[in-house]
Structure formats: C-alpha cells, structure tokens
Amino acid sequence: MARAGDLSPEEFREAAARVAEWVADYRDRVEEFPVLARVSPGETAAMLPSSAPEDAEPLEAILDDLDRIILPGLTHWNHPGFLAYFASSSSAAGILAEFVVATLGVNAMLWRTSPAATELEARVIVWFRELLGLPEAFEGVILDTASTSSFTALLAAREAAGVDSRELGLTGRSDVPRLVVYVSNQAHSSLEKAAIAAGLGRQSLRRIETDDRYALDGQALERQLRSDLEAGALPTMVCATIGTTSSNAVDPVARIADICAEAGVWLHVDAAYAGPAAMLPEKRELFGGWDRADSIVVNPHKWMATPMDCSVLLFRDRRPFRASLALTPEYLSSDQEGALDLMDVGLALGRRFRSLKLWFLFRQMGAAGLRALLRRHLRLAADFADEMRRDSRFELAAPVPFGTICFRAHPREAANEGGRVSNELEAYNDWNRELMARVNRRGPVFLSHTVLDGRYTLRLAIGSVHTEARHVEAAYRILCEEHDEMAGAGGSAIGEERMTTV
C-alpha cells in the first residue's frame, strides 16, 4: 500500500531530481530578476486561492506557480546584487546540507534523540572557535538568529545577577532592584527586544553615547554604570558590538571588558555580522578583548554563506545558561550518563540539525575558501569606499572596517558647486532618499539606508557569496547615473516618480 497522500519512492526520486533541476536553473537565472520585488501589497495574495486544495496536485503545477506567482513577488536574497541590510546568502554547501537536514528530520533536542547531531554541533563549534582565534574556554550552541542568541545570553546574565528570577520571578517582589542593560546608541534593536522580553523593559536599556566613529564611549559607560549603582540598580549585562548594523562601528571591547570585570557585569559581544572576519589575521585587532566576553554571538547566516537560519552563541560557562532555562520533564528524561542535551541551552525544545550546514560549508569551501571569500568582499568594499572618497558627488559617512559602506550623495546644488555640503539638512536627506529609491527601482542592485547623526545615509553592504566586482561596479554606475539624472532634471526632481527599466 502506498503511503497515504505522500509520494511513492519512485515518484519521490523523480520529484527530487526535478526540483534539483529547478534549483540549479534558479541559481543560473537569478540575475534576470530585479533584486527588490516590484509588486504592491496584496498583489501576490490576489493570485493565491482562498482555500486549500481538496485534492493532491502534481509537482509541475506547484513549480509552475512557484515561477508564476512566487518568484515575481520576491525580493531575491540570493541575487548577487543584494547589497542591502546584511546579506544572508546560500552557498552550494548550505543548500545541499539543508536538503539533507530536511530528509533526516533529526530533532537535536536530547543527546539520545540525535547523538551524531549533538556531537557534530559541538565539534563544528570547536572548529569555528579555533578559526576565530578564541580560547578553548569557549563552547557554544547553534540557535536560529542573533535575536534569539542575545536573548538567551541575557537570560543567563539575568540568572547570574543573583535575584533568583528562575524560581521567584521578578514580579510581586520588593527585593528586586532595577536590572539594567547597557548598549551603545548604535546597537541592534534585538537587544531592546531582548530587554523587553526578559521583563527588564525599554527604560532599563541604557543607550550609551558614541564617539565620532559611532563606537561606544567608554567614559560615558562608566558614568552611567556609576550613576545606576548609586541609584540602587543592578547592572546585568553590557553588550558591545563589533560591526554595528547601522555603520559597522566597532565598540572598544577591551576597554569595555575592563569596565565589566571591575563592576562584575556580564559582557556579551554582538559580532553577528562581522564575527567571521576574525578568521583573518589582518582583521584580528578589531576583535581585541572579545576573548574576555562571557558570551558572543556570530551568525554564519550573515557573512558566511550559510542559508538562514544559523546563529552561533558562544560562551565560557554553561552553568548560568542551564540555570536559567534547563528543565527535564519525565517524558524527556533519559539515563544517558555523560551526554549533553542541547535543549538545556535555549528556549526552543525542538532544534534542527543546523550543524550539518556548517560541516558541509567548512568542508566544501575549506577554511582557505572562507578566508578568500571574506577577503574578496573586503577588497570590493575598500574599492567602493575609494570611489566615494574620490568622487566629488559623494561622501563617505563612516569608517569602513568591514564590508559595509555608509555614504551620501551631495544634492544638485552642492554637486554643481563641487561637493560643498548643503546647509539644508532636509533637502540633503530628501535627495539621498530619492536617490536610493531610484537606484532600487532599476533592478540590478538593492541598497538600504540608515540614519547617522540625523542624516539619511545610504548603505552598501557586501556579504553575499554570489557578489562579484561587477555587481558593486554596477551599483556605483547606477548611483552615478541616477544622481546625474536627478541633478540634470532640476530641483523638482526630488520626490518625482519616474519609471526605470533595467
């Protein structure tokens, strides 16, 4: 008897070969699509049936609709022109590993439910830790995203703060001082979400001021810590960032580690994006002091060619993590001595076999291949930054320690006068906003923005395994074309709609 509803072995074999073809075809033709989707809200939904089909449909019908309905409505994260946010790109190794992961379907919650998955996870973390130049004291787990990793670290820090939140909670008690978390005003929003989720609240998140390189000001941190201690608060965690999302700023981690050591506060390092660069000796100095952190997050699914999701949370001491969350109900108990149950670190019980992705990746690219990838990106970023310095139409808006370039175009008036900075902040911001919208409408590249010192700033972030020199060059060319077009079209070009074809 065939398995009710599922494909027979023969049908599956044929279907898998067919999808393998579709996948290879998609990779070959991805540049035919605009990176940023051109649909309007509701446009995709209007093409989808209002109810689930009653009867099974053939694979070809699904693949046809994938081509007809889904692809035109997607922003293509694996397009080599994806230069927005931080890319999350899928190497061959990552895609093939995910195919195997889904087939095995292993839940790596307990050692006994997944001995090889549990031990492979521990081992690839050792490999990664070693490549990153971190001391042996660090072990870790793989979680889904940096948001989850930083939240998990905050729960451990909260437990380590000694108010017995696990047993007693934080409510209905008069003996719990205000627990406070410290980040720079450039830190990622996930830290704010973590503080909210953990019951600390937004007002207990201290956004410490930054210097002219957007790096946390150590003195300001010390002042705030002192003032909070005087007010009776309990500093719970400091999060330093190496490579902020906004501008890739690098907080002075060594200095912050000193401050944390003296105050006895948990130090978490968010290197979700930039972490892999620690594999390069020439970049290692930017990571000075991170080896003294209590916890570190690095996301292979950002700058390391691994498909979403894969976030590595490293830590020195498993105990506060277990103390904050480990629970073993009877139906999950096993008598396995000496085994490690990964469900004990983290909120989610079910855990995908993500280590297989890193295993495939490390082996199919080799450490040398990964370093070559990072160096290619760094070179492309340096080249683009040079253009921004050289070209009087543009200016660099922040240092470029990694693969992300923050820049602005000078508005028409300024451009005509050789790059003089306009005094009208709003006109300046509008000009750059419009420039970005025009560039993104063109199709071959997708940039995003941030705001630095109140000024609208374009970001070009290089991190996709697919991005080559020609894509970054295309971005520069399109930026120049659109900028000149805006300048030539007169002042009223700002905010004007114009259809562009690729």
Add this chain to the structure above:
Amino acid sequence: MARAGDLSPEEFREAAARVAEWVADYRDRVEEFPVLARVSPGETAAMLPSSAPEDAEPLEAILDDLDRIILPGLTHWNHPGFLAYFASSSSAAGILAEFVVATLGVNAMLWRTSPAATELEARVIVWFRELLGLPEAFEGVILDTASTSSFTALLAAREAAGVDSRELGLTGRSDVPRLVVYVSNQAHSSLEKAAIAAGLGRQSLRRIETDDRYALDGQALERQLRSDLEAGALPTMVCATIGTTSSNAVDPVARIADICAEAGVWLHVDAAYAGPAAMLPEKRELFGGWDRADSIVVNPHKWMATPMDCSVLLFRDRRPFRASLALTPEYLSSDQEGALDLMDVGLALGRRFRSLKLWFLFRQMGAAGLRALLRRHLRLAADFADEMRRDSRFELAAPVPFGTICFRAHPREAANEGGRVSNELEAYNDWNRELMARVNRRGPVFLSHTVLDGRYTLRLAIGSVHTEARHVEAAYRILCEEHDEMAGAGGSAIGEERMTTV
C-alpha cells in the same frame, strides 16, 4: 572568474543531482537502521577531525562521511518505526520545499524583503485556519517551535495584563503584583520555560490538578484563581492543552474559556501535537471551546508531515503581540503603506520562508490526503489500544483520544497470575523500564515513556507520515516477545543487560 570557494554553476548542477539521489536512497534504506542510535557518548566525536579542513573537499568525501560517521550515530526520526515522543516526519513535499527555501534564502522579516513570502504565509494560515474549523477572526504567524509560540503568546498576555512591562519592565517597581500563569499538572514543560523566560518565575506557574483522565480540573482552576486574586496576584494567562504530551489528555477548554472570560484572563490553547485532528469532523468535538481562545499553537512539524521547524501561532488580535515586541529601527524602516511586517510578531528578526513548506504540503497531499493520513494514524492507534485492552499481559494507562497510546506491562508475577496488578510499585516500574529498554535495543521501533500517577508508563505515539500498520504490529510483536522473554528468564531479568540483534 569562479565564485571564490563556492561551486561553479555546472558543479552545482551535478552536486544537486547527486544529493537528490542520496536523499532518495536514504529514504529507501532508512529501515535498515535501528531507529534509536546505538552509539555511546563520544563515539561520533572520536571520528571527527579536531580542526576544520584548510582546503576544499569534494562532495563525495562529505557524502561518504555522512554515511560512515553521521548516519550510524543518528536516531532516525524519519524511520517509520519512530513511535517515541511525538514524531516529526518529513513528507516528500516538506523535503522538496526545504530545498527550495534554502535556495531562495528569503528572510521574511519585512514585507518589502519578502512580499510573496509574507503574503503566502498569511494565505496558508487562512487555509489552515479554515481546515481546522476556526473562525475568520483568527490570523497568525509561523514560528519555529511550540516553545517559541507559547512564549510569544505569554509576552502578549503579559502586555495585555496592563503593567506596561514593555516600557517599565518588571524590576525595581513596587507596583507590579505577582503575575501568575495557570496550566494543568500535565502541561508541557515549554510553559514552565516560558514563565521563567518572561520573568514570572517557576513559582508563579500554577500546576492545577487533573482528573482521572489527566484533564485539568475546572473547579480547582477556579479555586486557585480566586485564592490568587485574594492574595493580590494578577492572573495573566491560562494555558489549556488539547492532547498533552504525556498522555494526550484533553483539558475542558469550553469550561476554561468561561472561567477566563469571567476573570478577564488570556486563554492560550496548546494543541501543538493534536491540532491537525481538528481537520476531522469526527474529532471536532474534542476541540470544543478552542475558538474562544486568545491564542492557539498548532505544529505542522508534529502530526502533519512537515519537517522541523514549523509552528503556527494563531491569535485573534495582533495588537497585544505588536505592543509587546514591535520595534522598527531606522535601518529596517520602509515607507510601504498597508504592508505587514512579520518581524513585529515574535522575538526573532530573521524568519525563514516556512510558509513554502505548508504550501507544498497542502498542494502535494491535498486536504483529503492530510485527513486520510490522520485517519490512518487514528485507526492504527485504536487497533493498538485494542490489543492492550485484550492482551492480559498489558493494560491501557490512559484514554486514547488521538494517536498516542499509554500502556504498561504487568510484571512476571502478575502476568503468570493472569494480569493481576502487582502491589509493588517499584517492581512494576522497573519491569516496564526494562521492557522499554529491551524493545528499543531491538532496532525496528523506538518507544518513549512518561510517568502517570507515579507509575512508569510506556508511550507509543503514531504520527509519522511513514508509519504503516506493519510498524505498529512489529512494535506489538516485539513488546510481547521481550515481555515473555523477561517473564521466562525469571525475576532476575529486571535490569539485566542483554544484547539483541534485529
């Protein structure tokens, strides 16, 4: 120039075809493996190199090691004899969809980063909601696991409780009463983890007593609520379970909904495992009242043939979810009117394109195929339960409303006297523990256990898309053989080691 370190298009095409073959082969030969891994802790690790390879390796080397090192060390979740915990099984549709998901690599965080992914997610949730018979008022999101879904619901409930936890947090305040969560003493441990993570603490989790069917006692809930209110606490959430993990017990949701409505408390329903059964009219009555919940979790990755991870969180009102966690930093802002940003519900910013799995599944199996799958499982469970009732060597330990059968074997002394229950609880428990260990060592099936009323209880949970009658029959046969072997071997068989080959 080839992409640094990654495969060329031609190499990728060949590799994808090769892995498609490996995947189909694995599915064909999975029954050659014991379900439960036979390795000892450290055995897999000992076969893995201590450092990452410096140079790239060919795909064949990786696949060879997958066969040689990883497969023998795995518990095979997609083995049709996986009858432990709740199965999480990978249908053809689910595997092929994951292959596509990894290839597209879409991050469905913002509408603009993934319009089709965002709208497909909303649409498949409509399809699912309709099949489940829930009113139109419910919308939802797809998260990774039920742990995360229930935690997210608790954060919304905490916000709805009105203490402004988002802004002010729960610490350093004297005006926050104790926030309390109510579950039955049979509820899943994820609720306890959620209460810890959200800062409520274990002692604020009320484990309400259950009746002789292991269902929450409504009167006891009312009493506890009253007593907490009198003590000045703030009831924050009640979680009712339809299909507990331990024994598939069904809490009286309609009754609980009345109590929640009267007390103004958030009602969350954990139907992570059993939820899909609401697609069957003949099972709908077990879900009476769940349409009045504020939030519901149902995991397609449990009883609905979807590979890990895929947990659907349904809710009536998006506002408390957004109020608890929504944050939009400048670098993620977009001016898209009328669009839905899914990152606003949930802690994780990065979100995989999980809806594609449900889309493939609904289409490749059809609603009819899914109902047929569930009915096949229910029939197999009923048949096995009948054996447990008929066979004097065994007894049923709990009602069987869904696909999980809780049962016990009578120890030798009892068996020889025709099924009389032994008075020695410990001997009884040891006998069943040993029986399970023996059965699991045999290889073709894997069962797990729970404890009900202090008594060690075996669980046989049917939920894998691959499980057919012959696998459940094999489980019964092996149980009988091992039981008789233990009985024949004399009392000292308890705890004795014995090697078994398949």
